[in-house]
Every structure is written in C-alpha cells, then in structure tokens.
Amino acid sequence: MELKLINEADDKVSSINVPDALFGRSYNEALVHQLVKSYLANGRGASRAQKDRSEVRKSTKKPWKQKGTGRARVGSAASPLWRGGGQIFPNRADETFTHKVNRKMYRAGMCTILSQLVRDERLMAIEAMTVEEPSAKMLSDRLKKLGLSNVMIITGEVDKNFHLSSRNIPNVKVVEAISADPVNLLRFDQILLTKSGIEKFEELMA
Numbered sequence: 793m794e795l796k797l798i799n800e801a802d803d804k805v806s807s808i809n810v811p812d813a814l815f816g817r818s819y820n821e822a823l824v825h826q827l828v829k830s831y832l833a834n835g836r837g838a839s840r841a842q843k844d845r846s847e848v849r850k851s852t853k854k855p856w857k858q859k860g861t862g863r864a865r866v867g868s869a870a871s872p873l874w875r876g877g878g879q880i881f882p883n884r885a886d887e888t889f890t891h892k893v894n895r896k897m898y899r900a901g902m903c904t905i906l907s908q909l910v911r912d913e914r915l916m917a918i919e920a921m922t923v924e925e926p927s928a929k930m931l932s933d934r935l936k937k938l939g940l941s942n943v944m945i946i947t948g949e950v951d952k953n954f955h956l957s958s959r960n961i962p963n964v965k966v967v968e969a970i971s972a973d974p975v976n977l978l979r980f981d982q983i984l985l986t987k988s989g990i991e992k993f994e995e996l997m998a
Contacts (some may be wrong), residue, residue, distance in 0.1 A: 795910070797987065799919045810990060814997055817900070817907040826893060827901035827974045828943070833891040841885040845870040899946030899997045905977050906993070915983045917990060921945060926956035927995060935964065942981040946972050948988030969993050 793816045794807040830946050849920040858865055860912040872880045893901075909915035916938070923931055931954075935943060947954075958966040965976060969992035977983060985993075 795831050795915075795917045795990075797917045797919060798938070800938075802918070807940045808990070809989065811994060814903050815910050815991060817904050820904050823897065823901045824904055824974065824978075826980070827905075828893040830893045831973055833889045833929070836889045838883075838885050838887045838889070840883045842879045842882035844880075844882050845872060848876065848878045850876070857910065872897065878946070895994050900971075901927055901974060901975075903997055905974055909977065915985060916940075917953065917985050917987065919987050921947060921954070921984065921986050923953050923973050926953050926976075928957050928960045931957040931964075932961050935961075938984070940982050940984060943984050944972075944976055944980040944982075945984045945986070946989040946993075948992040949984040970996060 793810060795810050796798075797806045797808040798804075799806065805837065848870050850868065851963045852868065852870075855866050855869055856863065868873075869877065871877045882997050903940050906915065918938075921934075923934075932982065935941070944967065945958070946967055946969050948969060950966055954966060963980075965980065967976075969989045
C-alpha cells in the first residue's frame with residue numbers, strides 16, 4: 793500500500809510504498825486490549841505493604857477468658873476481625889503485576905494499531921523532521937504549520953536538538969520507533985511518522 797509523504801522543505805506531497813503487514817492489517821480489538829493491559833500492568837510498581845496478624849503491634853494476652861462471659865471466644869487482639877488487627881491476605885511490597893505478551897502477539901498488535909491510525913487518518917508521514925538548534929518556538933511553529941497540536945512524533949533516531957526543542961511543548965512527544973508504545977499511539981490525536989521511523993518499524997516488526 794501507499795502512504796502520503798510530506799516533504800516539509802518544498803511543501804510537496806508524494807507517496808511512499810509501505811508493507812501491508814505493517815499498515816494494512818484488519819483491526820483486532822481483543823489483541824489491542826491485551827497489549828494495552830499488559831503495557832499498563834508492566835509499568836505498575838508494588839508501592840504498598842500491609843501487615844498480617846503476626847506483624848501488628850498488639851498485646852499477645854488473651855483479651856478475656858474462653859468461657860463464661862457470654863461473648864464470642866477470641867484469642868488475640870491482632871485478629872483480622874478486630875479494628876486495628878492484621879490483614880488476612882496483606883498486600884506486599886514485593887508483589888508483581890507483570891503480564892506477559894509474546895513477541896509475535898506484540899508485533900501483530902502494534903501493526904494493528906498503526907493500520908487503524910492510517911484508516912482513521914490520524915497518522916501522517918513526513919520525509920524528515922529536524923531542527924537546526926534547540927528551539928521550542930521553532931518546532932512549535934512548524935507543527936502549527938502542519939496543523940498538529942496534540943501529536944507524537946516517531947523517528948528512526950532522535951538527535952539532541954530535536955529532543956531539547958520538544959520537551960517543553962505541551963501535548964508533544966518525540967520518541968524513537970523502538971520506544972513507541974501502544975498506549976501513547978492510542979492517546980495522541982495525531983501521529984507524525986518520519987521516513988526513517990517507517991524504515992525502523994519495518995525492521996522491528998519483520
């Protein structure tokens with residue numbers, strides 16, 4: 793299939809041949825859902841910890857005698873049934889939330905997302921995107937000229953000037969193709985993909 797390719801230098805629009813396996817796949821909602829769920833789960837850290845009944849600071853003395861009081865029997869104030877007692881199944885700081893997706897599924901899911909972005913006209917291809925010096929204003933003006941405000945720019949390799957120019961512009965993210973993730977691909981309104989980024993995607997998803 794062909795994608796429209798913008799040449800920013802002379803404002804000309806040409807086309808570039810891209811593989812159907814990368815930009816022409818049918819949409820698979822279940823696969824995309826699994827990819828997003830896995831990405832979010834793998835980025836989650838275990839930052840909480842609770843105590844069980846052996847760890848809470850409570851007296852080990854039996855609160856009252858076993859029989860004759862008319863109340864339910866109880867052996868410890870650290871019982872999970874009591875206020876301030878330990879948790880029955882406490883959360884631990886070393887627990888893991890990772891969710892594995894094999895390589896073949898991940899590649900198919902990323903290609904599915906890219907294909908849907910093309911169908912939704914949310915993906916644009918451009919010959920190259922560079923800046924001569926670190927300047928947020930310069931990059932912002934160039935994006936406005938292209939009609940982009942909430943955009944993720946994907947390129948084969950990000951140079952220092954490009955990175956410095958983009959990091960202070962709201963709703964603009966610049967990444968290398970190898971660092972592109974399913975959540976940000978779906979989150980941004982527009983995806984600007986450079987020619988080098990397309991070539992890198994072809995190499996990664998082959």
